[in-house]
Amino acid sequence: MEHDINRNILIAVDESDNSRRAVQYVANILGGVKGFKVTVLHVIREPEEDFFHAEDEKEKWYQDYGRKTDRMLGEYRQLLVDAGFDIEDVSIRKTLRYCPSMAECILAERDSLEYGTLVVGRKGLSHKEEFLFGSISGKIVRTARNCTVWVVE
């Protein structure tokens, strides 16, 4: 009996090199293969209100960050299209969320949109960095359910 295969792929990115490698990996593996749809996602972590002294500072941060995110996502989309994805099969998404845990925010996005595969880059944190601040990819691997996770180093 043949199972339905969910061919929707979610790549969670930020502006790091490891995210670029994750997008590049998907491009290399699946570029030109029909039937896959890719969404490149960036979760904007809503900064804590304490981070800004004034409302205008906050507004400026959101504007600057939004522009930077649009540029980054646009570049990633183009990278996938250049590798052979049809432009209509590549979407980009940015979302602003309050994220005590970024991994949980990314997984919540995956859950709501039911992607079969989640792709993330791995930063290669030192042991003590992971201890102090946690690892997004590590937590995703530990806690993801009902999907396949690709961690690209």
Next chain:
Amino acid sequence: MSEDISQETLHQLALPWLTSLKPGHRFNIFRDTGDYYRIEYGDIVILNNVPYLVRHNAKEGRFGLDDEVKFWVKRAIDLKTGKTKILKLVFYEKFLARVGGIEFECFRSPRKEARILNLVGNHANFMHGFSVPDNQGNIVRIIDLIYGNTLADQVRDMASGMNHETYFYGHFPAILDSFMECVEAIRFLHEHGEKHGDVRRDHIIADRDTGRCRWIDFDYNFQHRENMYGYDLFGLGNVFMYLAGRGDVLIADIIKANSPAALELRDEDMNIVFNNRVANLKKIYPYIPDSLNRILMHFSRGANIFYDNTIQLLDDLNELRSGFAGRQGGIQNGT
């Protein structure tokens, strides 16, 4: 609505604290606290129509910077009640903190501290106070003074001249109870979406009046990465290591003392961030229970699993506590 408070009224109110006050003395009065350097001994700060007589700037002894003056923190008398208060004026700073070679962006947030003061209310394990804006909207925190030493100082003093084993069996169980209350208090913050931000042993004061340990100073914040509470947990681990070891157990001291344990210690036995501190205390003090050492090893270089939250840490502390006989109680009552 603003009320004018005359110089004469201030004179009468302040007289008990300024006995050498000359007739006709005119106080400097501040309703805008932005330029805190100008606010000095004997000045009056008026907040929400309450006059506060400034006594002196607070000092902080930490990491070798003994008596570093904090000009934005004033000890003052509430002239309506006569009670001593700490006024924390607005001091914004953003800086790169460096812990174990890892840099991260930190900032001070009066708003965060004000919010937490409001959240904790009369919780026995936190400092108490409230916030009020000055006439320029600066968020001033007005904090009740806590009389007592830091928990670390208490441990140092009580254990002076005593061997570790005597300390461990005689005093540590009560200290553990106090520490567990502190962890519960941090759990309370985390459950409400707040981090302490600067968990360290000199931010726990053993209140002389209540015998309870109380967290102070919540104004530090930082942009977290994956685990919002990881840095607080790291701080709790360091405090616990200090309490269990009756101070920092340093590799240099062990070598200097020609202890045979020096030959047993490996890299993985050291504190994950502070490489000169021993985490695997069982190699130094073999009588400490495995349940305690297992907790310590979560904060060692050899750890392959970390605590994600305070609940996990508390579960292990409860298991440890159940192995000690004796009633639970505050640090003063129990020792």
